[in-house]
Amino acid sequence: MDLKRLLKEKRDSIADRWVQAVQETYPHLTVEFFRKQRNEFANPVGFEISRTMGPLFDELLKDVNDPERLSSLIDNVIKVRAVQDFEPSGAVAIVFLLKKIIRKELAKEIREGELFEDLMEFESRIDYLALLAFDVYMRRRERVWRVKLNEFVRARPFLIEDGTGAMCLSYKIRQEQKQGKKTGLSEGLDIFGQDGAR
């Protein structure tokens, strides 16, 4: 008996518990609401949690993990937690909740089947996911600051030095176009580039 098969057998119950555990990081009144309201638009945060944890677990169960896919899945939940009242540790702690759940759910099987090596291997995957979650969290936080900075500079176009001393945004865009220059102004308003969370 190997651990992966056990995990696959218990997939639904583990995923459900994971969803539940993530929900429980919110105050109890909110948890009640998360469980009651099933509509995607009336309960956007609860929906993101319930649509993410299952597929994330499936992805971990695959033989080879795709970091891109893992990042984009965990981003569904982290993007929201990054702007909520969580400390950074609290925001990414949701990944480690899975360890607790698996150890509890499969305690007997692991002990009797002496599957500790398998468990260590799978938990390393969870650790890897935690590092990805940390990256995603930081990217989101950087994004918050970039958005703030963009807003600040957008209200003060004269902060962008182009040597003409002109302050009018539409004038600048026109100048740019005439000179065939591209500084980001005519690309859209994210004047510091379009990377970050995009």
Added chain:
Amino acid sequence: MAKLPKYYELLNIDYRPPKGNWMDTPVDIRPGIYCYPARPEVLKKASMNDRSDWKKYWVVEDEDWGLPDDWKERLLNKMRDMLSKYRTFKVYMDICVRCGACADKCHYFLGSGDPFNMPVLRAELLRSVYRGEFTTTGKILGRIAGARKLTKDVLRQIWYYMFQCSQCRRCSVFCPYGIDTAEITIMAREIMNELGMNIAWIQESVTKCLFTGNHLGLQPQTYKECIDCMLADIEEYVGITIDPSWNRKGAEILFVVPSGDVFADPGIFTLAGYLMLLEHIGLDYTWSTYASEGGDFGFFTANEVAKRMNGKIYREAKRLGVKWILGGECGHMWRVLNQYMTTWHGPIDFLEEPVSPITGTKFENAKAHKMVHISEFTADLIKHGKLKLDPSRNDRLRVTYHDSCNPSRGMGLYEEPRYIIKSVCNHFFEMPRNTIREQTFCCGSGSGLNASENMELRLRGGFPRQNALRYVRDKYGVNMLACICAIDRAAFPTAQQYWNPDVGVCGITELVANALIMEGEGPRTHNLRGFEIATWEPRP
């Protein structure tokens, strides 16, 4: 041997929420959520309490705010005063049965998961004080009756959460008693204004408006220059020269817009749209550098201030001798105009009932306050075939429409904007039913909360709307969000850079102007933003 703590207890990693009664939950004022306090000199200029009686400069995150000794007495007196003056306030304090219908309707609650953002609990913060300080049952039974005394901690909590409500009134749609929770926020803010506890973003605008006529503090010459700048753009991209009139006596119509459209991007392109539209139909109208603001940030401070600021529109209409007033795309401006203005300044007998000089349509809904919304006006023009339109110019756009809270819930403007969009665009897609019309979600930055320092609050408050937007983006490839509110146009580009970085933002009149075929126009290869129509990819 003493029990050893668990490893995670030692690390003190905090992901579990506090337990217990909400009254015992201490308030944790976090940066990113609250707005900076108003500067004393700005408050003083507006003849409001400038906190000179406080013991120290107000630093919101400090435990001790240095409130004046008689703070409690003054706040309670103000509250007593308002309870006797405003019947609604008294009724709203008394009748809530805590059924919870509103609890999960607030975008700030949905986005933050913080139960204090449930409208019922936000109101309960103030209601518990009302019970504890003003009702006999509350005084005797205390917590059993849900009552408590006003303490410094309670005040901190009330202040923190009353500035996390954007007064969008989505919750009041669901209240079986019709309690307008926005009204409770309005009252609470006015009570706290007694001690000068307002925020900078609101107060700066209020004071500027009192001196220059608009929130941005644009002097008359600057106001005109901003518009001149757009006229130059129109000349370049449309090939039409427009010469609008200023402060002209004897014009038939006075045109008032939110000043955000005059200065801020992308609102300024909506302004260019107004200029083209009104030129095209040959309307006899005038701009005013005195009534240069439709919005009313005084509405977020106190009733008297709101009245003072808003009065200029009628005074200017009277001075210029116009027949009626046309208004631009703005949010709370229209709630104030529809629901407060005639009470403050009425009856408005020096103006006439608005009639469109182009189509002859009587705007009966504006009989009392004599102001017509540009979307009503434009929809009427289109309906009567007065505009030549080429919707294919907007073909690169896949548009969805955000019902701005105040025009939709405050004046019932649902159909006109949709009718206009469908007439000027070939690709229009609705967001899900429970996120539009009367159930629309706020942008997350209304009622003066559009400051940059409270970015986390704005982003999470905007999440329910952005979630619905993501849905139509994924499903239909939507790349443009149209709205009819200046705050929306300021707030959405920022929110979308975080949540939906490939969806742009525009006003409806901008779409109209791009599709409008004007007499004598040049080759329309570029849109009003100066981008080539054939290749433009909108960005927030």
